[in-house]
Amino acid sequence: MEHARTARLTSVLALAALLAAGGAVTAPATAVGEGPNPGTGQYTTAHLSTYEDLAAELQDQDARQDALELKVIGQSVKGRDLYLAEYVSDPENPTILYLTQQHGNEQLTTEGALSFIKALGTGKSADLLENVNILVVPMLNPDGAMGDVDFSLDDYLAKDRHLTRYNANGIDLNRDHVARTQPETQALHQNVLGAYDIDYMIDLHHQGTQSEVDGELVSGSILYPTTPNADPELVQRSQQLGAVVHSAIEPTGWGRLGKYVGGTAETISRNGIAVEYGVATLLFEMRGMSDHYREDYILGGRSNGYLIRQTVLTLTETARAIGDGSIETADTSFWDTLPEQTTRTE
Numbered sequence: 001m002e003h004a005r006t007a008r009l010t011s012v013l014a015l016a017a018l019l020a021a022g023g024a025v026t027a028p029a030t031a032v033g034e035g036p037n038p039g040t041g042q043y044t045t046a047h048l049s050t051y052e053d054l055a056a057e058l059q060d061q062d063a064r065q066d067a068l069e070l071k072v073i074g075q076s077v078k079g080r081d082l083y084l085a086e087y088v089s090d091p092e093n094p095t096i097l098y099l100t101q102q103h104g105n106e107q108l109t110t111e112g113a114l115s116f117i118k119a120l121g122t123g124k125s126a127d128l129l130e131n132v133n134i135l136v137v138p139m140l141n142p143d144g145a146m147g148d149v150d151f152s153l154d155d156y157l158a159k160d161r162h163l164t165r166y167n168a169n170g171i172d173l174n175r176d177h178v179a180r181t182q183p184e185t186q187a188l189h190q191n192v193l194g195a196y197d198i199d200y201m202i203d204l205h206h207q208g209t210q211s212e213v214d215g216e217l218v219s220g221s222i223l224y225p226t227t228p229n230a231d232p233e234l235v236q237r238s239q240q241l242g243a244v245v246h247s248a249i250e251p252t253g254w255g256r257l258g259k260y261v262g263g264t265a266e267t268i269s270r271n272g273i274a275v276e277y278g279v280a281t282l283l284f285e286m287r288g289m290s291d292h293y294r295e296d297y298i299l300g301g302r303s304n305g306y307l308i309r310q311t312v313l314t315l316t317e318t319a320r321a322i323g324d325g326s327i328e329t330a331d332t333s334f335w336d337t338l339p340e341q342t343t344r345t346e
């Protein structure tokens with residue numbers, strides 16, 4: 001989630017109030033379905049890929065796929081290699097960057113990115129890769145993802161391993177895109193953003209579980225750059241990127257998108273990277289985090305399937321639209337009526 005306006009104290013009080021009111025900490029079981037519903041299953045994280053799983057899978061795909069160049073762009077605070085999966089068939093092609101897990105507790109986007117990379121190796125995507133260059137930086141914050149941090153996660157709610165938003169130093173990487181004090185953001189800027197001619201970027205996150213539009217919980221929310229320093233033409237291209245995503249997700253039946261309510265700060269990637277590099281950016285916030293100390297932010301494993309599919313669909317369809325040029329005529333008028341999401345209060 002891009003914004004964390006609420007202090008930890010508030011969440012502790014909210015949880016205490018919930019307990020005092022006799023509310024169940026575990027979400028009530030409801031029908032297992034596709035798409036957002038209140039019952040999301042147990043807060044287990046054992047089924048998620050570890051950093052070691054991710055690294056092994058990327059190396060395996062690198063060995064299998066001629067088109068894939070796996071690069072190490074730097075190391076995390078705790079010394080974990082940070083990976084870039086690079087597909088560059090022609091430097092003249094338009095290029096898109098997919099970034100996941102700046103926030104370590106927002107992992108299903110990384111699972112989806114890994115599925116996307118595997119699918120690129122099946123041969124069905126050969127035509128696609130001729131016309132678009134694809135860069136994937138999965139799990140920019142592996143220390144947070146593995147709970148290997150220099151602060152306590154004792155109040156986090158998931159069973160098994162804990163995952164946290166912050167890097168090992170307790171820094172929010174998505175507030176570090178101007179100062180760049182952390183090795184993870186330095187690696188991204190020096191060896192990806194500053195090293196390639198990137199046209200588009202999707203920054204993939206997870207938000208809380210209670211966001212809704214028109215009284216219905218959403219599967220995610222999207223937003224383009226909203227800093228006044230972003231060139232209007234760049235904002236238009238960002239809105240076209242959003243249009244491709246919206247057209248891919250809404251018809252699924254399980255996907256429902258709202259407009260994210262975001263600010264103008266350029267310390268966040270959606271705004272800062274657009275202004276500094278002229279990259280058309282889209283923030284995609286998917287529903288629910290893998291771990292948190294707040295009950296209303298964490299999502300159980302029952303919802304994993306459709307959220308991973310939402311990621312794969314997003315990456316596949318945007319790469320296709322950039323490769324065949326259809327993104328340049330994408331209709332952005334839906335943005336005028338896309339409702340801003342609100343938070344359900346019960």
Ligand SMILES: [Zn+2]
Nearest residue numbers: 001002103205
């Ligand atoms: Zn986030």
